[in-house]
Amino acid sequence: MRVFALRGILLIVLTALVLGGCQAQTIVTDTPIPAASSPAPTAVAAARPTPELGAQFARMGEPAIDFALDSLDETPVFLSDFKGKTVIVTFWATWCPPCQEEIPGLVTLYPDLQARNAELLSVNVLEAPDKVRAYVQDMGINYPVLLDTRGLVAMTYGVRGIPASLFIDKQGVLRHIQVGALSREVIDYYLAEMER
Numbered sequence: 001m002r003v004f005a006l007r008g009i010l011l012i013v014l015t016a017l018v019l020g021g022c023q024a025q026t027i028v029t030d031t032p033i034p035a036a037s038s039p040a041p042t043a044v045a046a047a048r049p050t051p052e053l054g055a056q057f058a059r060m061g062e063p064a065i066d067f068a069l070d071s072l073d074e075t076p077v078f079l080s081d082f083k084g085k086t087v088i089v090t091f092w093a094t095w096c097p098p099c100q101e102e103i104p105g106l107v108t109l110y111p112d113l114q115a116r117n118a119e120l121l122s123v124n125v126l127e128a129p130d131k132v133r134a135y136v137q138d139m140g141i142n143y144p145v146l147l148d149t150r151g152l153v154a155m156t157y158g159v160r161g162i163p164a165s166l167f168i169d170k171q172g173v174l175r176h177i178q179v180g181a182l183s184r185e186v187i188d189y190y191l192a193e194m195e196r
Contacts, residue, residue: 056156057156057157057158058156058157058158058166058174059174060174060175060176060177061173061174061175062173062174063171063172063173063174064079064087064166064168064172064173064174065079065156065157066078066079066080067079067152067153067156069123069146069147069148069153070129070146070147071144071145071146071147072129072132072133072136072145072147077121077144077146079121079168080172082119082121082168083170083171083172084170085117085118085119085170086116086117086118086119086167086168086169086170086191086194086195087118087119087120087121087166087167087168088113088118088119088120088121088165088166088167088168088182088187089121089122089123089157089165089166089168090102090106090120090121090122090123090163090164090165090182091123091125091148091154091157091159091162091163091164091165092122092123092124092125092162092163093124093125093126093127093162094124094127094131094132094135096162096163098162098163098180098181099162099163099181101181102163102181102182102183103139103141104139105182105183105184106120106122106141106143106182107139107140107141107142107143109184109187110142110143111142113187116191117170118191119144120143120144121143121144121146122141122143122144122145122146123145123146123147123148123153123154124145124146124147124148125148125151125154125159125162126148126149126150126151126154127147127149128149129147129149132145132147157174157177158177160179161179163179163180163181163182164177164178164179164180165177165178165182166178167190167191167194169194170194175190175193175194176190176193176194178190
C-alpha cells in the first residue's frame with residue numbers, strides 16, 4: 001500500500017515539474033484526461049517485460065533504462081530495439097511553446113539523422129492519445145511519437161521540465177541530457193562527441 005501511495009505522490013510531483021517547465025503556458029483542453037490505469041499489455045509487450053519504470057532512475061554514463069511505450073498506432077516500441085544506433089529521445093507536450101518551436105527543425109532534420117544511423121524517438125508526456133494524434137498530423141511530424149500517458153518514462157529519466165532530450169550512444173549508454181529546445185547545432189555537437 002505504501003508503494004502505491006509513494007508512486008502517486010511521485011506522479012503528482014512529476015506532473016507539477018513538467019507543467020512548470022514551460023513558462024507562461026495556458027493549458028486548455030476539451031479532451032478528458034485519461035484515467036491513470038494503464039491499458040492492457042499487447043502480446044508483444046507481454047512477451048518482453050521491461051523493468052518496472054519509476055522504481056529506478058537513469059544516470060549519465062550508465063546503460064539507458066529500457067522502456068516500452070505505445071506508438072500512435074498502439075504498437076509497443078522498446079528503446080532496446082535501437083541498440084547499435086545513436087538514439088535521441090525527446091520529451092514534449094502539445095501545449096509547450098518551446099516544444100512547438102523545435103518540431104519544424106526536427107521534421108527537417110529527421111532524414112539526415114536516419115542517414116547517420118541515428119534515431120529520434122519523440123515521447124509525449126501525460127496527454128490523451130487522440131489529442132497527440134491530431135497534433136502530430138497537423139504539424140506533419142515524420143518521426144516516431146510515443147505516448148508516456150502516465151509519465152513513468154519521464155520520471156525514470158529525471159525529466160523536470162520540457163522540452164528535454166536524452167542522447168544515447170550505440171552501445172545503449174546515456175551520454176547527455178539536454179534541457180530546452182533542440183537545434184541542429186546542438187544535435188550535431190552531441191552526435192559528433194558520441195562518435196569520437
